[in-house]
Amino acid sequence: MNLVALTGAGISKASGIPTFNEMGNLREKLSRSFFQNNPEEFYKILIEMKEKIERAEPNPAHIALAKYNVPIVTMNIDGLHKRAGSKNIIEIHGNLEYVECPNCNELYDFDVVKGTIYCKKCRGLLQPNVVLYGDIIPLYFNAIDLIGSADELLVVGTSFYTSTAIDLVNRAKFAGIKVTMINENAEENVPKYLKKLIK
Template structure:
């Protein structure tokens, strides 16, 4: 039986009302380590606005069908919509907006503490987002390679291939002989259709 793994980017959440980075102008530059260190107040204002959008977003049919079929997901998204949809096996390689942490005293807090202060209440150090920023290493990168490497079919959904992460992981999959299927438009419509067809084939 073929194993399917999904690799998802911002496009899968577009139908849930979350804009892609291409639609947000210079947001990429502002989600960088250097911008965070130089302009922490402005940085967190941006992140709070994004969190407000994410908080009100609901999973769309693409998220829901991946959860329905228990398909492992490696996602570049920080919106947690795969988990909201019920997916149990989700690797969020760029983190999420659920917590923030303090490097100085190793404390972790719910993300919402930053609505009061962006500084640690224990030691007054600047809190870090649980998000991989441009300029950071990706701590779970090798875990992502392992999960994707276990697939017979890699379903790539909603990525523009703008990032080196997407290009590298998909290249590795193709190089390993894994069949790669790409759905970058109308994910909420095409992912359920694709999986219905694949699952029917698999379980005949």
Template sequence: MIVAFTGAGISKASGIQTFMETPEVRDQLYRSFALNHPDQYKETVRGLVDVISKAKPNDAHRALADYNIPVITMNIDRLHEQAGSETVIALHGVLPEMEELEYADQLFNKPVLYGDPAPNYQKAINRILKMETGDTLLVIGASRYTQIAVQLREIAYSKGARIVEVQENAEVEVRKILEKIMNKS
């Protein structure tokens, strides 16, 4: 079994900058910021929606869909679903729809903000707990910035799964790695 765990790095080739590249955006994705500066927060989210609405899945997203690999993602961009992935656990929710932007500061899980509980964490942990010796956790563009990113790796490792990291050039490397893994099966 292969499970993919993806972060912002998978979507860079689709034109979406990571929060490491845009810390000013990340700094505004706190519940306290949304409550204390609702107009500025809504403008930030509107900017994210604008950028992400123009993005298209790249070959890393498509390769995961082509091989029907279940995905756990930290991303809020829905590019996995657009590529055709059927099993996606979005750890941090998704972006609001256009008609929700006027009250985006009042939404929960659209996206999950720092300071909010993340209801999909347990789903992701449960998925990783099903891994066994010989399985592969394919980590794509996911730093160790958040505790959940570290925890999922540690759980997979403790279950005997092999951890394969793709932190650069995901749009080319993911398909190559999946072809190698699948040819060995």
């Protein structure tokens, strides 16, 4: 049985990370145009997000997916799947581990932006390793390939506000892959479901 999980913000809710819908107008501020016009404010928002994420711990849903070695496509940038021990993860929206200078390709630990949002070498504006609204998704086809290899797609904590989630789930359905959804109480229902499924 080849199971792949597609996870969204709802899986991390029990870890204390609010979903976008609970954060008011954050969605507009995580756009490419907002970043280009207001880089200082944009990075303030990201630094706050990172601090919330660092206080969070993987919950039983993350831990169960890791325990059963379920490959994961996640729309989250919180890194909780990695911290839970999952190995095969495609983070299609990136993560808050590093920032990059587009001019000289220098990589910096994300925390550098607490001091300056400009490259120390060439003064270029540092780019977050996060896919923003208005960007293409570099790992999209990797995600499609991984989901296409599944007999079953377990969709956890996605609100279907994002066209990405809708598209990936529809592709799975069209390919004849069984789609199972767990959107409520993922921290209880995911471990329960996996235990029953994977004897």
